[in-house]
Amino acid sequence: MNLFGILKGVTYFAAAGASITNGFAADRMILTSNVQTLPSADFLLKQAPVIDFKSTVQEMQQNGLPVSIIASIMRVERKTVYAWMKDAQPRRDAVDRLALVYPILKSAFGTHLKTAHRLWNTKDRSSVTLESLLTAPAIDAAATEKYLATFASAIRRYAAQDSAAMPSARGGNALLDEIPIVDFDRT
Secondary structure (H helix, E strand, O other): OOHHHHOOOOOEEEOOOOOOOOOOOOOEEEEOOOOOEEEOHHHHHOOOOOOOHHHHHHHHHHOOOOHHHHHHHHOOOHHHHHHHHOOOOOOHHHHHHHHHHHHHHHHHHOOOOHHHHHHOOOOOOOOOOHHHHHOOOOOOHHHHHHHHHHOHHHHHHHHHHHHHOOOOOOOOOHHHHHOOOOOOOOO
């Protein structure tokens, strides 16, 4: 649905010197009925991707990122993260922050977010840590991606180590893992 479909049947006029012919303002539109400010079409088209907040936070934890690190990234307490995982509604700034951070972490670490925890306090050549980048009030996505590119080989190595250390289906005993299972059909 486009913006015209949303505003169908609403009388509006342009503000801030926009042309009357297209009806769009540079940064807002004003409804003539009760004078409300609405975002412009450009703003609506540039919205962050829609994510399922609860399942994304749960996925991050299940993929090895501790709740304390998630809380640090989101700039909240751990109890708030646990509340989110139990259906509490996050604030808009938390949703926006997760929409920015999650794709960066997902592209760098894949499903091995435990590796992000291993690099959390590792300094690069300019003494910047992943913690300082992801807990800043305003996240610099370019600087974070540059930091992660610097440690790309370490990320791959840690991810391989973490995958090898995952517990097996038989309780984590490597000796038992190599013994074949024989299933006798006794009918």
